[in-house]
Amino acid sequence: RDIEQGKRLLQERLETICEPIFTPPWNRCTPATVKALRALDFAVLSRDRGAERLDAKDLHELSVSVDWCRHSGDMNELGRRLAAALEQHRPAGIMLHHAVMKEDGLRTLRELLHLLDRHDRVNCHLMAAFAANDAPEAKTTCVQ
Numbered sequence: 001r002d003i004e005q006g007k008r009l010l011q012e013r014l015e016t017i018c019e020p021i022f023t024p025p026w027n028r029c030t031p032a033t034v035k036a037l038r039a040l041d042f043a044v045l046s047r048d049r050g051a052e053r054l055d056a057k058d059l060h061e062l063s064v065s066v067d068w069c070r071h072s073g074d075m076n077e078l079g080r081r082l083a084a085a086l087e088q089h090r091p092a093g094i095m096l097h098h099a100v101m102k103e104d105g106l107r108t109l110r111e112l113l114h115l116l117d118r119h120d121r122v123n124c125h126l127m128a129a130f131a132a133n134d135a136p137e138a139k140t141t142c143v144q
Contacts, residue, residue: 003022003033003036003037003040004036004040007040007042019044019127019128020041020042020043020044021042021043021044021045021046021062021127021128022037022042022044022045022046023045023046023047024045024047027047027048027051029045029047029051029054030054031054031055033054034054034055034056034059037056037059038058038059042059043059043060044059044060044061044062044127044128044130045059045060045061045062046061046062046063046064046093046127047061047063047064048063048064048067048095049063049064049065049085051063060130062091062093062127062130063091063093064093064094064095065081065082065085065086065092065093065094066078066081066082066085066092066093066094066095067094067095068094068095068096068097068101068105068109069095069096069097069100069101075108078112082094086122091125091130093127096109
C-alpha cells in the first residue's frame with residue numbers, strides 16, 4: 001500500500017515526468033516488494049549493487065555502484081570508486097542523498113557530471129532509457 005500510495009502521489013504531483021522506476025529506501029527490498037512493483041507496472045528497480053539478489057527478472061535492475069555520501073570528501077577516492085565501477089563495462093549508478101547534500105556537494109556533483117558528459121569514453125543516459133531499452137550498449141555508461 002505504501003508503494004502504491006507513493007506512486008499515486010508522485011503521478012499527481014509530477015504528472016508526465018514520473019517514471020516507472022523504484023528505488024527502495026535504504027535498499028529495503030523483499031520478494032513482496034518485487035511482487036508489488038510488478039502489480040503496479042514499475043519497469044526498473046534501482047538499489048545498491050551489493051544488495052541481496054531477488055527474482056526480479058522482468059524488472060530492469062540498475063544498480064547503484066557508488067554512494068555519494070559514503071565518501072569522505074576525498075574526490076580522488078570517489079573517482080577511484082567510480083572508475084572501478086565503470087571498468088565492469090555495465091551501467092554505473094551514483095546514489096545521491098538530496099535531502100542532506102549541501103551546496104558544496106551539489107557544486108562538486110555538477111563538476112563531476114560535467115566531466116562525465118564531456119568524456120569521450122562515457123555515455124550518459126537517463127534511467128528511463130534503460131526501462132524502455134533505448135540506451136545503447138557502450139563500453140562505459142553513466143546513468144543520471
